[in-house]
Amino acid sequence: MDVEARIRFRNYLHPADGILETAFHLYVLDLHLRALIMKVMSVFECEMQLQLGSLQTDKRFITFGSLRKRILKKPMDRRQIFAESLGCKNSKELAALLLRMNEVRNFAAHHARLWNRRFHFSIPMRLAEDSGLDCGRPSNNNSTAACLSAINKILSVFPPFLDLNSELNVLIAGCPINQTFILKNMGFEVP
Numbered sequence: 001m002d003v004e005a006r007i008r009f010r011n012y013l014h015p016a017d018g019i020l021e022t023a024f025h026l027y028v029l030d031l032h033l034r035a036l037i038m039k040v041m042s043v044f045e046c047e048m049q050l051q052l053g054s055l056q057t058d059k060r061f062i063t064f065g066s067l068r069k070r071i072l073k074k075p076m077d078r079r080q081i082f083a084e085s086l087g088c089k090n091s092k093e094l095a096a097l098l099l100r101m102n103e104v105r106n107f108a109a110h111h112a113r114l115w116n117r118r119f120h121f122s123i124p125m126r127l128a129e130d131s132g133l134d135c136g137r138p139s140n141n142n143s144t145a146a147c148l149s150a151i152n153k154i155l156s157v158f159p160p161f162l163d164l165n166s167e168l169n170v171l172i173a174g175c176p177i178n179q180t181f182i183l184k185n186m187g188f189e190v191p
Helices: 003-008 020-052 064-073 076-085 091-109 144-155 164-173 179-186
Strands: none
Touching (some): 064 091, 091 144, 144 179
């Protein structure tokens, strides 16, 4: 294996036990996972803009981070309404969720590995439980699985633009690597 290939796949070589072909398949899986996250986040960002009443224009670019900060600066009663619309109990849970979604969105947008990542911020586990994902429940609240579960739960309150569960199933089934290995490393509970 040449040096350039080792550098490109270095984040995937260790879990692939140094096998370049396996590392490549993990890289492709992660590439598609990041694209799926960006697709989901575009729906989430539009819904946030609608609830704030600040739509994107050609002259004004609104980032996810700026939307998050605007929401958290709103009066407590307004934040509570926003929190409940996303399935959160209160503004503290909303703040944790938005911070995590911002982190995930940035990792996906800047081509950082998502497949088996441990995130800096935990997501409220209540939001990740019973999400309706066929992959199962997350084993901890700072895993990719917890993030995907929470995102799926949030998407259930929006109009049905996309089906994260189906797209995730197709993505995992299309990878020629053991599905148990993939799911366990994403942070799903695997029998």
